[in-house]
Amino acid sequence: MRQRARLAMAMFLLSEAVFFFMLIAAFVYFRAASLAVAAANLKLGATAVFTACLLASSFTMWRATVTRIRAWLGGTILLGGVFLVGQGSEYLRLFRQHITISQGLFGTTFFTLTGLHGLHVLVGIALLAILLGLATERRSVAVETIALYWYFVDVVWVAIFAIVYLWTLL
Amino acid sequence: MSPAPPRSAIRVWLSTIDHKQIGILYMLTALFFFVVGGLEAMAMRAQLSAPNLKFLAPETYDQMFTMHGTTMIFLVVMPALVGFGVYLVPLMVGASDMAFPRLNALGYWVTLGGGVLLYASFLAGGAPDAGWFSYAPLSEKPFSPHAGSDYWALGLLLLSAGSVIAAVNFVVTIATLRAPGMTIRRLPLFVWITLVNSVLILAAMPALNAALVMLLSDRVLAAHFFDPAHGGSPILWQHYFWIFGHPEVYILVLPAFGMISEIIPVFSRKPIFGYGFVAASTLAIAFLSFGVWVHHMFAVALGRVFISVFAAASMLIAVPTGIKVLNWAATLVGGSIRFTTAMLFAVAFLLEFTVGGLSGLAFAVVPIDWQLTDTYFVVAHLHYVAFGGIAFALFAGAYYWFPKITGHLLNEPLGRWNFWMVVIGFNLTFFVQHILGLLGMPRRVYTYPDLPWWAVLNQISTFGAVILGLGALVFVANLFASLAFGARAGNDPWDAWTLEWAAASPPPTDNFEHVPPVRSRRPLWDLKHPEAPDWATRGGG
Numbered sequence: 001m002r003q004r005a006r007l008a009m010a011m012f013l014l015s016e017a018v019f020f021f022m023l024i025a026a027f028v029y030f031r032a033a034s035l036a037v038a039a040a041n042l043k044l045g046a047t048a049v050f051t052a053c054l055l056a057s058s059f060t061m062w063r064a065t066v067t068r069i070r071a072w073l074g075g076t077i078l079l080g081g082v083f084l085v086g087q088g089s090e091y092l093r094l095f096r097q098h099i100t101i102s103q104g105l106f107g108t109t110f111f112t113l114t115g116l117h118g119l120h121v122l123v124g125i126a127l128l129a130i131l132l133g134l135a136t137e138r139r140s141v142a143v144e145t146i147a148l149y150w151y152f153v154d155v156v157w158v159a160i161f162a163i164v165y166l167w168t169l170l
Numbered sequence: 171m172s173p174a175p176p177r178s179a180i181r182v183w184l185s186t187i188d189h190k191q192i193g194i195l196y197m198l199t200a201l202f203f204f205v206v207g208g209l210e211a212m213a214m215r216a217q218l219s220a221p222n223l224k225f226l227a228p229e230t231y232d233q234m235f236t237m238h239g240t241t242m243i244f245l246v247v248m249p250a251l252v253g254f255g256v257y258l259v260p261l262m263v264g265a266s267d268m269a270f271p272r273l274n275a276l277g278y279w280v281t282l283g284g285g286v287l288l289y290a291s292f293l294a295g296g297a298p299d300a301g302w303f304s305y306a307p308l309s310e311k312p313f314s315p316h317a318g319s320d321y322w323a324l325g326l327l328l329l330s331a332g333s334v335i336a337a338v339n340f341v342v343t344i345a346t347l348r349a350p351g352m353t354i355r356r357l358p359l360f361v362w363i364t365l366v367n368s369v370l371i372l373a374a375m376p377a378l379n380a381a382l383v384m385l386l387s388d389r390v391l392a393a394h395f396f397d398p399a400h401g402g403s404p405i406l407w408q409h410y411f412w413i414f415g416h417p418e419v420y421i422l423v424l425p426a427f428g429m430i431s432e433i434i435p436v437f438s439r440k441p442i443f444g445y446g447f448v449a450a451s452t453l454a455i456a457f458l459s460f461g462v463w464v465h466h467m468f469a470v471a472l473g474r475v476f477i478s479v480f481a482a483a484s485m486l487i488a489v490p491t492g493i494k495v496l497n498w499a500a501t502l503v504g505g506s507i508r509f510t511t512a513m514l515f516a517v518a519f520l521l522e523f524t525v526g527g528l529s530g531l532a533f534a535v536v537p538i539d540w541q542l543t544d545t546y547f548v549v550a551h552l553h554y555v556a557f558g559g560i561a562f563a564l565f566a567g568a569y570y571w572f573p574k575i576t577g578h579l580l581n582e583p584l585g586r587w588n589f590w591m592v593v594i595g596f597n598l599t600f601f602v603q604h605i606l607g608l609l610g611m612p613r614r615v616y617t618y619p620d621l622p623w624w625a626v627l628n629q630i631s632t633f634g635a636v637i638l639g640l641g642a643l644v645f646v647a648n649l650f651a652s653l654a655f656g657a658r659a660g661n662d663p664w665d666a667w668t669l670e671w672a673a674a675s676p677p678p679t680d681n682f683e684h685v686p687p688v689r690s691r692r693p694l695w696d697l698k699h700p701e702a703p704d705w706a707t708r709g710g711g
Contacts, residue, residue, distance in 0.1 A: 004269050004342050011338045015372040022380035022410060026395065033401050102392035105401050112387050112395075 547607025598634025
């Protein structure tokens, strides 16, 4: 069962990888037209902190697969939640500057890409919350499988952070 | 005990996680939408039966060709191929079910939901009318203000999710549930091709999903991905759609290749010629299919070098496809051929598909493409591949596997009527469309002026469509008549070689009492011919 579940998740993540590749490619396709707005409005500092939280959550996720201690799962949910709060505050700041999904190409590409990623984090948190409620002996295969998803979502964020933030601001 | 009350039977089908029942649900869904999509085609042929007709309003005609294309691709061929796969793959590898039976059921119900959503558009202010590839900016809010295109995008998202779910399940099933001895080099070719096809689905469908999400963002949230008025790019839609769309063509045709690769050898009484080449050329097609999408866009000014690369790749992909045709033809040579209806359709597939392949090759030549793009030559080409290829293979598959699925043989005399009416009707309908295209008749226009030859060629096409439609009805009638009155099939009516024929017809819930030992590509041959088993005479593969 373990092998089957992991293979199934790997195949699903292959399709997810193509999905995010296409969205990132769309961001890059419109980069020249949206660069000025992006450079004037994105902030590196806060987002770097939230990025660190998300990366730390991969560590706690990994600990959860190795130790089977519930606290590591709870920690992962917490760190994922902090990331989403951070993303929400970033959105709010941009909305106050009248940058929305319909304002221009930057808004269109930025909110679609980061929004769909945020949705994946949210789904991950929901899955982990379900795992928290499961009995330990039923958990291990599920935790290992969901962990693959969580690592994947983190890796996608690293790519988004590098292309959307670092490439624009550094 | 009296038979279970009807409500209970409905509950069994609604809640089933048995791969055979889910496979049948997929196939019945495909059959239902085949009739619906066929009626849409008949409406178009009626409108085109004479110049300057007003049988359909222009808007209605646009909805008809959009829904016909979308239906036939996403609600007929995809569910039919997935249905055959879901039914046959576990049997062919000697398993009792798919790796994830409940996921299997989810995939079916998501697919059905997508179909319902797509057709709900008729009740919500009008069906989508921007064509099955829904080019921007036509599909954008200012030009398609009613909800049809939203239903189209949401329906396709669900259908695409259903395909991904099925593909994941296929990969895991084939990777982990094979009977002892069934190495990757001994897989039946249908299974081999389903495996490659599943990976192709996993890699291609998300490109469509990304494009659909972007289109919905534009339409619902007023984003600007494909909106040139705000700096967006309609050409980006074309790229994204065809990055999905051309692999999709192979996603549709590869399982048909798999069926043909099972049927032709059995009715030629010979193992397939060049198993390794058929398998490897499938990989080559899957790989190359991601490098040819721009041949749908030669009329866009993209730069000479750029399109030349894609023109070359499009010619290159004809090579592995040609290898397959050669393998099937070589399997026929010297065989003792039995022309059952299944075999008739398989041989007709070879001929019609080759015509479609050759006219496709013509489109890889950029100047020919420039001359013929968006004419009826395209319509003729794609139907030679889609109907003459894929649908003929599905007919062949239906005649071949119906006895396994139901325990009854399909009626052969009705099968002959079905075959000849479909072959004659199909060629009458679509062959003349090559000429109409060369004469310059544009596709997707609801009527045409009375130019020399246009009326008579269109009349031939419509006349052919009527015969084709009646031939398809004979098929549907044969299914129901044979289910009720058909001769008992027995476990192995064709004297075939793959594992599904070792199970009862129809197979019990767990499929096999004993899975025969697998020591070659033809385990049932080995069982029936202990004096000359494949593993001794052919090295087992």
